[in-house]
Amino acid sequence: MNQRNIIIISAPSGTGKSSIIQLLLKSNPGFAFSISTTTRSPRPGEKEGKDYYFVSEEEFKGMIDRDEFVEWAQVHGNYYGTTRREVKRILSQNLMCLLDIDVQGAVNILKIYPDAKAVFILPPSLSELKKRLLKRGDTSLDQIELRLENAKKELAYISYYHYFVVNDDLGKAVHMIQTHIHEN
């Protein structure tokens, strides 16, 4: 298993991570997205094995006990995790395995795969991050302040990462990440 083909991508909420990952996958046929396992119910349109692997809480806990996850977390009462099997499935096809993971998950994965490449995407500034969160318009001011506080907490984990990319321009950010991924 070539751990260098495991690419962890983390970013505070509002930094544009989803757009970056979508563009990376679209432009690079050699990249595959690691699909998470979750106990939450499928939303309309979500497909098993494409958006998530959907399992019951009992199954998920069994998987934890059998050490099947490289990282997992409980968020708003639902479990989410990345299985060793999923990472191996992608790497065995000689693809780059892209993981969209929060900072704590990233730290756990780096313990298991220390040679994985970890990319942290930063906003150009906290004020720009606030502007972007406001533009979304789907969150209250209280929630935006909470997200900014969370962003700061996440930023404090940046020292665990290997690559640093400021997303002030989507195309440039994607280009920089591609360059980093292909570095030796």
Added chain:
Amino acid sequence: MNQRNIIIISAPSGTGKSSIIQLLLKSNPGFAFSISTTTRSPRPGEKEGKDYYFVSEEEFKGMIDRDEFVEWAQVHGNYYGTTRREVKRILSQNLMCLLDIDVQGAVNILKIYPDAKAVFILPPSLSELKKRLLKRGDTSLDQIELRLENAKKELAYISYYHYFVVNDDLGKAVHMIQTHIHEN
């Protein structure tokens, strides 16, 4: 005193901070560099009131007691600090006050001037930082490893900063910082 005219710039060693600050000062007549006070002896060519304000250890300690510093530190047996007077001297001339400060000093200054703008300059990656430190050629491999470890420790302070700039291209980095400084 308009605290928004106080610009703190921090970066791990090898990130290119000195070149960035030189270029910022050269291109912006409205910027002035905050001169530190130190107990270390002047090196050949260094001038009082240009490179540093040189004082004795006794004087420095007296200044600490009189709370004259917004930040100070002891490095390799010498004291270095930024005085309130120096910051006021620059701001009273209606200039932007550029402070080249380590992460702990920055945290202290932000306590005193919470509206100051703090810019953190990052290397594109830890591997690039290592390359740049190796290129300098004036440090042993042990020292480079130590500097990389220090860089990681400094990165962990990034959550105290407001602006994030990756220095993968000197001109672009300077441009981004100028944009941030002139933001409201």
